[in-house]
Amino acid sequence: MAILNGKRALVIGAGSGIGQATARLFHNEGARVACADLNRAAAQATAAELGAAPCFQLDIADHQQVHRTVDSAAKALGGLDLMVSTPFGPVSFVIENLPPEQWQREFNVLASGTLYAFQAAIPWLRKAGGGVLLSATASLFGDYGAHTHPAIFPAYSAAKAAQEMIIKATAMLHSREGIRSCGVQPGFTRTEGAVRTLEENGIQVDQFEARIGEGMPMGMAMPEAVAEGFLFLASDYASYITGYTLLVDGGSYAGRFGRMLY
Numbered sequence: 078m079a080i081l082n083g084k085r086a087l088v089i090g091a092g093s094g095i096g097q098a099t100a101r102l103f104h105n106e107g108a109r110v111a112c113a114d115l116n117r118a119a120a121q122a123t124a125a126e127l128g129a130a131p132c133f134q135l136d137i138a139d140h141q142q143v144h145r146t147v148d149s150a151a152k153a154l155g156g157l158d159l160m161v162s163t164p165f166g167p168v169s170f171v172i173e174n175l176p177p178e179q180w181q182r183e184f185n186v187l188a189s190g191t192l193y194a195f196q197a198a199i200p201w202l203r204k205a206g207g208g209v210l211l212s213a214t215a216s217l218f219g220d221y222g223a224h225t226h227p228a229i230f231p232a233y234s235a236a237k238a239a240q241e242m243i244i245k246a247t248a249m250l251h252s253r254e255g256i257r258s259c260g261v262q263p264g265f266t267r268t269e270g271a272v273r274t275l276e277e278n279g280i281q282v283d284q285f286e287a288r289i290g291e292g293m294p295m296g297m298a299m300p301e302a303v304a305e306g307f308l309f310l311a312s313d314y315a316s317y318i319t320g321y322t323l324l325v326d327g328g329s330y331a332g333r334f335g336r337m338l339y
C-alpha cells in the first residue's frame with residue numbers, strides 16, 4: 078500500500094530540485110499534493126506532471142501571501158496533513174559589504190518563510206487531528222557558519238540555524254496536538270540551485286565532486302534521495318519523531334568532506 082495514502086500535502090519550492098522530487102514522491106506514494114513556488118511556470122510544470130494538481134505562485138518571504146496560499150491550498154485539497162518547505166534563493170558570500178536588503182531577503186526566504194508557512198499550516202493540521210511540518214535545513218551551514226571557500230555563506234548559515242530552532246520550538250509547542258515538526262539536512266545535492274551557486278563561484282559541479290572525492294563516500298546526492306528522507310518523516314513510520322532533523326548526506330558528515338567542513 079502507498080505510504081501516504083489519503084494524505085493532503087502542500088510543497089513549497091515544488092518547481093525545482095528537492096521540492097520537486099518531494100512533490101513527485103509524495104504523489105507517487107498516494108498523497109494529494111498542491112505545488113507552490115516563486116517561479117509560477119516551474120510550479121505549473123510540476124503540478125501538470127502530477128495530474129493538474131492545485132498550483133500557486135508564492136513568495137514565501139511574504140507573510141500575507143503565505144497565509145493566503147496555505148489557506149487556498151488546504152481548501153483545494155479538502156484539508157491539510159503535511160507541509161514541506163524547500164525554497165532556495167540567491168546566496169551572498171560576505172559579511173563586511175553585505176547590504177541590509179540582501180541580508181533581509183536571504184533571511185526572510187529561508188527563516189521567516191519557514192515560520193510563516195508553519196504558522197499558516199498549524200490551524201489546518203489541528204483541524205485534521207494532527208500532521209507533519211517539514212523543512213529543508215542545511216546541516217553544515219546551519220551548524221557551522223564558515224567553511225573553506227566558497228562555502229562561506231553568512232546570511233544563509235544564520236537563516237539555516239534559525240530554521241532549526243523554528244523546527245524545535247514548533248515541536249515543543251504543538252506535539253500535544255499531534256503536530257510533528259522535522260527537518261531534512263541534505264548533503265550536497267545535484268539541483269539547479271546548487272549547480273547555479275557553484276557556477277557563480279566559477280566552479281563546475283563535476284570538478285567540485287571530484288575535488289571532494291572520498292569525502293563524499295556516496296558522491297553528490299540526487300534530489301530523489303533527499304525526498305526519501307522527507308517521505309520517511311512525513312509517514313506514520315516516524316510517528317514518534319519530532320523536533321528532529323534527519324541527515325541525508327551519503328556519509329559526508331562522517332567522511333573527509335565532513336571533517337574539512339566541520
Ligand SMILES: NC(=O)c1ccc[n+]([C@@H]2O[C@H](COP(=O)([O-])OP(=O)(O)OC[C@H]3O[C@@H](n4cnc5c(N)ncnc54)[C@H](O)[C@@H]3O)[C@@H](O)[C@H]2O)c1
Pocket residue numbers: 089090091092093094095096113114115116119135136137138162163164165166186213214215216262263264265266267268269270271300
Ligand atoms: N542542493 C543542495 O546541495 C542543498 C544542500 C543543503 C540544503 N539544501 C536546501 O534544500 C532546499 C532546496 O534546495 P534545492 O537545491 O532543491 O534548490 P533549487 O533552487 O533547485 O529549488 C528551490 C526552489 O525554490 C523556489 N523558490 C526560491 N525562492 C522562493 C520563494 N521566495 N518562495 C517560494 N519559492 C521559492 C525556486 O523557484 C525553486 O523552484 C533549500 O532550502 C536549500 O537550502 C540544498
